[in-house]
Amino acid sequence: MKFAKVFQQVLAEEQMPEEWKERAIQYKKLKKRINKVVAELESIGISKEDVVFHYDLEMVKSEIHPHLQVKISPLEKTLIMDRLSSLDYNYEIVPLKLRELNAGGRDSTAPALDVEDVQSVAASSAASVLSAVNPFDDSGPFYELKISLLEDTKFFQVLYDEIEDLNRFRTEQEAEIANNVEAIAHEVSYATVPKMKKTDLYVWREVFQYYIECEIFFSTAEKKAGSVDIGQSKERYLKFLQMVEDSRVLHKFHQKESVLAFGEFKSLNFQIMKISNYQTFNSLAVTKILKKFDKQTQLSSKDIFPELIISSNEMNILNGSIATDICLVISSKLLTIVPQIDDYLCPICCSIAFKPIRLRCGHLFCIRCLVKLRRKHEDKCPLCRNQCLLALTTDDLDVAQMNYMKMYFPKEVREKELENSREILEEQHVIDPNSKACLIM
Ligand SMILES: [Zn+2]
Ligand SMILES: [Zn+2]
Structure with a gap:
């Protein structure tokens, strides 16, 4: 099944709150924006066969600025200059030396190559253009077009804004979960006071022991250390519930706070799985849309864009799993209430x-x-x-x-x-x- 459809299905799930849907990566709309980038490249006269020397994204105060440097033939140069003359583009065309003709290649992210006599061709004389011609190269002089496009700027800006909003959303969700953990911890502390008559200390110890053993969101086993994927989490969570069920440990609860807290603990885990799944799919949507962008425009962004946004904000949906962070909160704030033997x-x-x-x-x-x-x-x-x-x-x-x-x-x-x-x-x-x-x- 196509990713767009899978993503749509995940978001259309019954229990998915409306806000979550609204704040998700707008995959379909972004796909349409890619078509606009392709159309813009065509309208300027840059063809898929042109060699891209350099494609880069720069961020200035939360604004994304893409830069494109592409090799064009003399014929394209005439055509492009003709088209751009009536449009309000920021561009530069410079002749290339033979050395640069042999270098570079499509999808190259190497730094911009030196160009001889950096000057706008519009202002340069025919003589300077001729000086760039290799007398032994019968394909004629080539040029480098440096230009900032409009539609790719919009595409990356929309994507960036959506990711930033998801990052804010993630922080909000983490705070909400931390509050829930605290509320449960409060109840468990109350029900497990040592030496209290009918304390649930041993009952909770047993429950948490199963929980720790199942490693629902985080693996501590050396070989597979790190966060586990959502499918695994669901499986392990069900195993935990089964262990609790089989041991009949819940029947041993004396305090009504314990019964309440266990119900909340279950919802908490369910909530973490849901959030984790949501984050995983949004992160995947970003990867997929960048791949699509690269494939259709022949520009390469799938590495530089994630690097750019991670460097601007480390707490990022593309960087690390929310489940791992939450898992640490549960370990330190809740599980430690009842020490394990x-x-x-x-x-x-x-x-x-x-x-x-x-x-x-x-x-x-x-x-x-x-x-x-x-x-x-x-x-x-x-x-x-x-x-x-x-x-x-x-x-x-x-x-x-x-x-x-x-x-x-x-x-x-x-x-x-x-x-x-x-x-x-x-x-x-x-x-x-x-x-x-x-x-x-
Ligand atoms: Zn010693
Ligand atoms: Zn001993």
């Missing part, structure tokens, strides 16, 4: 690092694992091999961290304490009583 594991026993000892090197372990290491006369940190185990005292117990763990992971802490005391009891039976002092630590 993965961030508090002891690297040796792989269970909660309770009671936590922070070594001088900065690494954190549970006290039991360090006691066992010391017993084996180990003196180095197992992670960085820093020699800091011997200097260890009870002062190294990270009390703040310990209290935090008690507060947010009461079940895991209780389990670990039980396990520790079981181990100590077992050891007391088999180990020399002289070493007890070290075990009590």
